[in-house]
Amino acid sequence: MTKFGTNILQRLPLYLRTLQQLQSEGKAYASGAQLAATLGFESIVVRKDLARTGVRGTPRLGFPIDRLIPAIERLIGADDETVAVLGGVGKLGSALLSYPGFRKQGILIAAGFDAAPERCNLILSGTPIFPVHTLTETVSRLNAKLGILTVPADQAQRVAEQMVAGGIRAIWNFTPAQLDLPEEILVQREDLAVSLAVLLHRIKERNA
Amino acid sequence: MTKFGTNILQRLPLYLRTLQQLQSEGKAYASGAQLAATLGFESIVVRKDLARTGVRGTPRLGFPIDRLIPAIERLIGADDETVAVLGGVGKLGSALLSYPGFRKQGILIAAGFDAAPERCNLILSGTPIFPVHTLTETVSRLNAKLGILTVPADQAQRVAEQMVAGGIRAIWNFTPAQLDLPEEILVQREDLAVSLAVLLHRIKERNA
């Protein structure tokens, strides 16, 4: 598989969204310059990125949107389905359940889990919620490969271990907890403190 | 001000959190190797990063935690207060309001706004919520500099403009909407589709 730096990878979904928008407006071609202007990137950056999709543009016209979209989807892995489960159906968890973008990227949240009985045995945004004590068994039955972790920080490690016991291969960790899991489990942090640090630094930089 | 790449900037808050943890356990020194092991980084990376704080470590002992913490706080801009407002108090918005980490990083969410009357004129996690039509005036009165945007995508542009009219200088955009604002307004995207693309690619890479 092609290896990408995280930088280009972070831009690809933005191209994709813009292209889908343009396509829905009936456009057939998009130029790199146009994408750059919309997203606030340098046009040379866009041109280099688009070159990596393998789709050839035509001078003066731009790139064919209907070829670019599937090419980018494939690059960002949105072309095959990943079964996921959600641990913790609090405010953040239920916000994630109602986010329509996951389906577009090939993520199916097949089940949610919560410790609170009043949040269990109901269906939220199309996803059934089960008691957390059934997690390992359900993950295994669903053959889920991705665990989304939105439990309170002090329960993160325990719930993560239950996910792993059920066969989860990757965990998307929205808690600030530092997880200690086997080497082979991929953990991605989604850390507001991190994003905020980047933001504050950019603000300071701009004011300087 | 010192300029940082986003990479080191993304690691600094993680060092900070780990160091605070160690300090609360009564430790006085932390070695780069120790931080690296905890966070899953290479130790040379940590050493280089810590060098940029200006704090000197002592061989065999490590770095003095009580000097490292304020140094990192200063680097990530957590040492002075930024007044923020929150646009949109839905699931995601109220999840953000209850996140304690913001205060630690010097962010004060002074007010929230929502279009739904039943969500207004109450206090959520210590933050008063007002009707969205008072946004511009309230932002101006509070002298808020950061707007956190968690409204539905189709209202993002309008609410962002109201924030800017009130004097907001930077917008933290949690919606997938592409904002079109004056040059001088700093916009940071917080885009789940982007994070998910990175995650999916890492999963594929690992399976390859």
Add this chain to the structure above:
DNA sequence: TAGATTGTTAATCGATTAACAATC
């Protein structure tokens, strides 16, 4: 003293930027 850890210098690597040729 021995050994672990920090600090520094150089090498490597990849991403970004620049310049310009090729093409429609």
Add this chain to the structure above:
DNA sequence: TAGATTGTTAATCGATTAACAATC
């Protein structure tokens, strides 16, 4: 043809990695 846009090659830049010296 003229001009806009893509494609390519080279230059620049910064981050990461490696190797090893300095220090407690």
